[in-house]
Amino acid sequence: MPSPSVAEAAEFHSRALDALRQPLESGHVVIARAAGVVRLPARFLMVLAANPCPCGRHTLHGAGCECPPSVIRRYQARLSGPLLDRVDLRVEVEPVTRCDLLGQGGRGESTAVVADRVRQALERAAARLADTPWRLNSEVPGQELRTRWQAGPGALAPAERDLERGLLTARGLDRVLRVAWTVADLRGRDRPEALDVAVALELRTGIARGAMSLPGAGT
Known part of the structure; x- marks a missing residue:
């Protein structure tokens, strides 16, 4: 089977992302239909990754980001405040340095x-x-x-x-x-x-x- 595609979180539609809010809070998802209501377990670990803008170079000095401010705002707004309020850890990842790429940096714990x-x-x-x-x-x-x-x-x-x-x-x-x-x-x-x-x-x-x-x- 082909491997599933991977995309930055902000590439998904905001409504699809916000649909995760209730399962993240309660640990279950409720499906309501005319024939009845089904409550299913949905406890999971969510890991999101997103670029600062569509081209990914907005916060990099001298990287040449040409995304208009309005495009950047719309892109970042797809991760709504209520969804981010349910994210426990938020880590800004810095660009990989030359030393890291060449293996010259200090080694971490095993x-x-x-x-x-x-x-x-x-x-x-x-x-x-x-x-x-x-x-x-x-x-x-x-x-x-x-x-x-x-x-x-x-x-x-x-x-x-x-x-x-x-x-x-x-x-x-x-x-x-x-x-x-x-x-x-x-x-x-x-x-x-x-x-x-x-x-x-x-x-x-x-x-x-x-x-x-x-x-x-x-x-």
Whole structure:
């Protein structure tokens, strides 16, 4: 069989993309027809990739992007705010450097090392959630995370300020908290502290807070 075609997220119709919002939120999809209503499980991991403009060179200095501003706005608007509000991690990918292409850059951790850390984090989360209906941080309702399993004193202060400033929605705050718990599990901590929340916020908003560049920020 031919392999499926792959396209940037912004190449899809906005209505098709927005149809993913309910399954992402509830973990199921509802199909209503004259004969009845069917509710089907639809829990999945969504990974989106998009260029900044149709030609892909809008943010590259000296790259010669000729896309008119109106075209760039329409292209980016296909990823609606409500859909992006359901995306936990947002990472801007920089162009590959010459050193990276020629293998002259520093080598990162091996897959085995990362896999072992992820396994340990999953075990920590499973032990914490053993007597609950949930097994992963992503499944835990925000209300439970705010009341039953609380972050360290003052850890959520930056996220609460972002909420007041309109940089985060209530849904976004819950998702930041879930990611902060995952970061804490990856670091072997009992609960999220200020640095864990800072990492989650930076991954959510794209606003540099110094957390990602700290030694051991990803571990």
